[in-house]
Amino acid sequence: MREVADLAGVAMSSVSRVLSGHPDVSPAMRQRVMAAVDSLGYQPDLLAQSLRRRETLSVGFVVSDISNPLQSQIALGAETALRAKGYSMLLTNSENEPALDTSHIRLFQQRRVDGLLLSLAAEDDPQTLALLGAIETPIVLIDRELRGDAGTRASAVLSDHRSGMRDAVGHLLDLGHRRIGMILGQPMRFSRERLGGLKDAYKARGVAPAYSVVEGQLEARHGRAATQKLLDAAEPPTALVAGGNQLLNGALEEIQQRGLQLGADLSLVSCDEISLTQLYQPPIAVVRRDIRALGRRAAELLLSQLEAQEEDDEGRMRVTRDPEVVLLPTEFVARPSCAAPPRAAAE
């Protein structure tokens, strides 16, 4: 920048003014400076800018596993929205370990990110909650619900899993199923809501609650083990609900292993659309949602918080807008993987 100033024969402050679009700058000055900038191919150093301006135009995204199609679609949606406003995204994988969550959040703090997008590994980790409660930067939770300070201070985008699942289980009950097996992941909001939707459906139809639920990790191995356990029960369910694409993979493995025919022998509903659910034969019914929109909305919430920041007397940035929580819809899509239960099992 000094080179530019020297070449143009002006002060560095003038160069800065021209480049940052300050109003107090004459056309002649602008021209001179821009000429020098072009001829030197000068590009301002964002690092120094950030240091001085006290904002980095960057946000941290903590994700448990970016290779999960769910998370990567969220990341895409979020990054695109953030980039449109000039923000960059720092990405980190916490490998489903809450301890990594906190250490990454701390790291992002040191990097002075302007905001945080969190898809946490756990909702009830005390360390994480304590850290988040003490943090002043804007936070948006993605499909997570936190207790205490951390929860009230943060914005959130949530999917309305309950309503989609209510329709899904309602559909199964209407087809004549009575015993439904549900495979869930970690005890987090999405699991609770899905279970809630299932209960709602039984209740709404006045059917005796003959469902069974297996909780575990959100991974294929658990999907398979849970399927095994459910189908080996004395009175096995006639329909299965897999609460996530990894669980679906495991469930399908076991179903194929047993030579069961989807629809005819066993009905199946999964959560979240992937290519597999559409192209499988028979196609698999899903509770669907716009995942990319989840990321986009999360970014928008964060941006709105960032726009509403003001410096207080101590020079720190304080958010002036209250955190928001938005609920995004889910939709049940019936497909041939759901059919009436086999005669024998239906009684």
Place this chain on the structure above:
Amino acid sequence: MREVADLAGVAMSSVSRVLSGHPDVSPAMRQRVMAAVDSLGYQPDLLAQSLRRRETLSVGFVVSDISNPLQSQIALGAETALRAKGYSMLLTNSENEPALDTSHIRLFQQRRVDGLLLSLAAEDDPQTLALLGAIETPIVLIDRELRGDAGTRASAVLSDHRSGMRDAVGHLLDLGHRRIGMILGQPMRFSRERLGGLKDAYKARGVAPAYSVVEGQLEARHGRAATQKLLDAAEPPTALVAGGNQLLNGALEEIQQRGLQLGADLSLVSCDEISLTQLYQPPIAVVRRDIRALGRRAAELLLSQLEAQEEDDEGRMRVTRDPEVVLLPTEFVARPSCAAPPRAAAE
């Protein structure tokens, strides 16, 4: 940091020395400083550190679309390896537009990233090539091959698509197929190599090259359109090769639409394992590779370049190690989606 120094009653330079593990520091001093640090909960500002040290401990990752399972697995592998060495990853999606590639690279330059991981949208975009040729930071290309300066200056991790595809097509030829249709994406290295593998196989078996190839974008729509075109030919192929998971999705749509039975009516090979290929009925043969390793190796190459940097007389960092290119293996996995061609078509 000044607060820490004041509380401990020492100079800021001493605090800095303690925290950065400088050797010239007495045990007493270390103790005093650490006590002050703990009591204040002080965390150093990485921004200021980066500015002063002239390194940011961050790398930029330019990806065309993170929601693609391929790219997200690469990202996971890379991020994990980078994080282990203290580096953070900035992620950006270029939406398959070379213009965005260059603008993101420029942005990363301004952010002073220490290195660049590139999965470019195009291999021959002049703007991108010019920019990369003029850049001094270490670069690792991911499954891309560049001409000119940019190419020689950059490291790269490449997959050996050719050998896997050679085996795949060899398998099809051995089953009796003669007319094979290949669906490819953009004209980049992976497409060229796959085509090369196909030709190799025909040549090795001395079979007349009766294959046909359709190039296009790496997306489902093209996969479907290409399948349509190939199957509508006067002498349609008896086996199809889809060069990527998006293309596979499109191809399967069309195949199902026509009511064709994989294996019996038409053989199919895809590239890169996804849950669909394993769980589809019949399972789909693939040319497989360890995608996460691709990301990991890319990060390792970059790290090795970063370690080999030294400051020259003008204060700029210069890499002292020559760029490396590593070739990672692929492996053909035969599955029931490949079978002998139907009698009628076999002549």
Place this chain on the structure above:
DNA sequence: AGATACCCTGGAAACGTTCCCGGGACCGAT
């Protein structure tokens, strides 16, 4: 005892910006 060497510490410049503040030039009004 004096000199030499070594270890540790404090002061200050620097990294590349931004932005406040003071001042010169110019205009119009008195």
Place this chain on the structure above:
DNA sequence: ATCGGTCCCGGGAACGTTTCCAGGGTATCT
């Protein structure tokens, strides 16, 4: 001609670190 105001511009402090340099203290050697 003087004054008040507006418009631009340059100087310099600051953001939070690191690192060079010089100097003070202690130990070692002659």
